Amino acid sequence: MALLAYTIRRLLMLIPVLLGMSLIVFAIIHAIPGDPALTILGEKASPQALADLREQLGLNNPWYMQYFHYLGNLLKGDLGVSLHSKAPITVEMGPYLAATIELTLVSMLFAVFIGVNAGIISAWKQNSWFDYTCMLIALIGVSMPVFWLGLMEQWVFAQELKWLPSIGRDNPRDPVAEITHFYIIDSILAGRWDHFRDVVEHLILPGIALGTIPMAIIARITRSSMLEVMRSDYIRTARAKGLGQFFVVYKHALKNALIPVLTIVGVQVGLLIGGAVLTETIFGWPGVGRYIYTAIGNRDYPVIQSGILVIATIFVLINLVVDLLYAYVDPRIKYR
Amino acid sequence: MAETHVQTVPVKQINEPISSPWRDAWRILRKNKMAILGFCIILFFVLLAILAPFITPYEYDKGELVDKNLPPSAEHWFGTDYNGRDVFTRVIYGAQISLRVGLFAVIGSIVAGTFLGLLAGYYGKWIDTLISRLFDIMLAFPSILLAIAIVAILGPSLENALLAIAIVNVPTYGRLVRSRVLSLKEEEYVMAARAIGSKHSHIIVQHILPNSLAPIIVTGTLGIATAIIEAAALGFLGLGAQAPQPEWGLMLSDSRQYIQKAPWTVIFPGLSIMLTVLGFNLIGDGLRDALDPRMKN
Numbered sequence A: 001m002a003l004l005a006y007t008i009r010r011l012l013m014l015i016p017v018l019l020g021m022s023l024i025v026f027a028i029i030h031a032i033p034g035d036p037a038l039t040i041l042g043e044k045a046s047p048q049a050l051a052d053l054r055e056q057l058g059l060n061n062p063w064y065m066q067y068f069h070y071l072g073n074l075l076k077g078d079l080g081v082s083l084h085s086k087a088p089i090t091v092e093m094g095p096y097l098a099a100t101i102e103l104t105l106v107s108m109l110f111a112v113f114i115g116v117n118a119g120i121i122s123a124w125k126q127n128s129w130f131d132y133t134c135m136l137i138a139l140i141g142v143s144m145p146v147f148w149l150g151l152m153e154q155w156v157f158a159q160e161l162k163w164l165p166s167i168g169r170d171n172p173r174d175p176v177a178e179i180t181h182f183y184i185i186d187s188i189l190a191g192r193w194d195h196f197r198d199v200v201e202h203l204i205l206p207g208i209a210l211g212t213i214p215m216a217i218i219a220r221i222t223r224s225s226m227l228e229v230m231r232s233d234y235i236r237t238a239r240a241k242g243l244g245q246f247f248v249v250y251k252h253a254l255k256n257a258l259i260p261v262l263t264i265v266g267v268q269v270g271l272l273i274g275g276a277v278l279t280e281t282i283f284g285w286p287g288v289g290r291y292i293y294t295a296i297g298n299r300d301y302p303v304i305q306s307g308i309l310v311i312a313t314i315f316v317l318i319n320l321v322v323d324l325l326y327a328y329v330d331p332r333i334k335y336r
Numbered sequence B: 001m002a003e004t005h006v007q008t009v010p011v012k013q014i015n016e017p018i019s020s021p022w023r024d025a026w027r028i029l030r031k032n033k034m035a036i037l038g039f040c041i042i043l044f045f046v047l048l049a050i051l052a053p054f055i056t057p058y059e060y061d062k063g064e065l066v067d068k069n070l071p072p073s074a075e076h077w078f079g080t081d082y083n084g085r086d087v088f089t090r091v092i093y094g095a096q097i098s099l100r101v102g103l104f105a106v107i108g109s110i111v112a113g114t115f116l117g118l119l120a121g122y123y124g125k126w127i128d129t130l131i132s133r134l135f136d137i138m139l140a141f142p143s144i145l146l147a148i149a150i151v152a153i154l155g156p157s158l159e160n161a162l163l164a165i166a167i168v169n170v171p172t173y174g175r176l177v178r179s180r181v182l183s184l185k186e187e188e189y190v191m192a193a194r195a196i197g198s199k200h201s202h203i204i205v206q207h208i209l210p211n212s213l214a215p216i217i218v219t220g221t222l223g224i225a226t227a228i229i230e231a232a233a234l235g236f237l238g239l240g241a242q243a244p245q246p247e248w249g250l251m252l253s254d255s256r257q258y259i260q261k262a263p264w265t266v267i268f269p270g271l272s273i274m275l276t277v278l279g280f281n282l283i284g285d286g287l288r289d290a291l292d293p294r295m296k297n
Helices: A002-030 A036-041 A047-057 A063-075 A089-124 A129-142 A146-160 A183-189 A193-230 A233-240 A245-282 A288-298 A301-329 B002-007 B011-015 B021-031 B033-055 B087-123 B125-139 B143-154 B158-168 B170-185 B188-195 B200-236 B248-258 B264-291
Strands: none
Touching (some): A002 A063, A002 A301, A002 B125, A002 B143, A089 A129, A089 A245, A129 A193, A146 A245, A146 B200, A146 B248, A146 B264, A183 A193, A193 A245, A233 A245, A245 A288, A288 A301, A301 B143, B021 B264, B033 B264, B087 B125, B087 B170, B087 B200, B087 B248, B125 B170, B143 B158, B143 B200, B158 B170, B170 B200, B188 B200, B248 B264
């Protein structure tokens, strides 16, 4: 019951945050110093084109009317029209969003699986060569700029060794038939295992680049959290009962050690989505990040706004889910 | 007889301070090998940045096209780029940019964050609600995206990138100071100061700020690392420093198409970002262990 009340309260708290976010994103066009239409079209634009754009963006109305108009459209699921392609952004965004979610999920799976296990084994075999190697890699991983790691991967594994493709989601000469826009699912649905293999190969390099920083952070947190739990009394009791080392580590200790890890995973998903802008730019991954990047080059402000808003909304929702999970997993947490 | 013996104990020895929190911290920090390594890395880059004009005979924005994409040699330690510019020269001038951006962005965030955090925590009521909500909303954006949004408004340049990074990180320090203020307000010595009628400004300057300093220093040092990466990311996206500035992120995006022909043009700027960030992370971790063992997690 308390959990339900907590969930409802958290959902209500989301409303002002989402409103504030929409206001900030709204401001991206309207806070441009001078004439936004001139900034978008450039110095050479004809007065007619400028007037048309002002009309299209609704810049002639007072700002609060524009904002309510914008908000009303958002609630209807209308993100506006791209200045560059003239297509509705809501329609255009779908496939990009799927591409970003697919990449992010794969990176997160990689980061959690490797990070948690490396952290556990490091704590288990504390001060062994494995521990030192893992923590050194984690230390370097935390300091690694994702765009540089991506470039280095591309150079070594795609261009020099030619093991993996460096650009895009699939083979452009033999593209995956789009059904759900999640290519892994699409290729399975179509029963095309050659496509499946192709899609997985395309995911490896960007997935690792994007997942490395969260992996390093998760490994460090898991290790320190495990070390703390392993010192506690109930672990000593479990050992005294004669339980096997593996059982103690993976069944008894892990359960409690994972709670701080869960919080970090939530925070990392947000960083991951932010990092996707850079990773997608490098690997030519047709996701929301690249969509935003291209829009910046085209001064396509409605697309920049929508891309940022959609990603930030996903970030907020993920954090909500993590908070609720956190309260669910650990009954000791007070719902405030 | 016994009394005369007591008098011979030198009084000075008793009065000498045995330890202070800062001295303790310094003692712990000195023994931390990783933190010392971090200090050495950063000192090395600071020296390179300051002494750049004396170290290298080349200029960062001039090169001979006949010398383009030369591999590393005795003349060009890190080789040359597609414009024939010396990569080593550009990297060490780039250190000036990155260190400056990292430092000033963090100082900006700390000043604004401390001010807002004090306001929210000390005066409470609607000011607190307003500021805390604003922080919540800002933290709802992945930081690099909020920075992109701000630069999209202001226009791309190194100064605007610095400003954007500073703004984006304000809530981190704001929340930190606010929570320190809230817990310090309940401390007996602060209540005592109030009870004897101390002014608000006196309480803030004498009690609250000094006791918030340690976590701010720790977070700030780690924050420089983040700011350097964010500045390089904005530069890489074309939203930060503009050509021909030798900014590390911009150098990466400029040279990436020549990566096969001249990998050194991509390796060295990236390695420099990684090393400076690593240096600040090591110092930050060390400071955290030394100053505030409770923050360890």
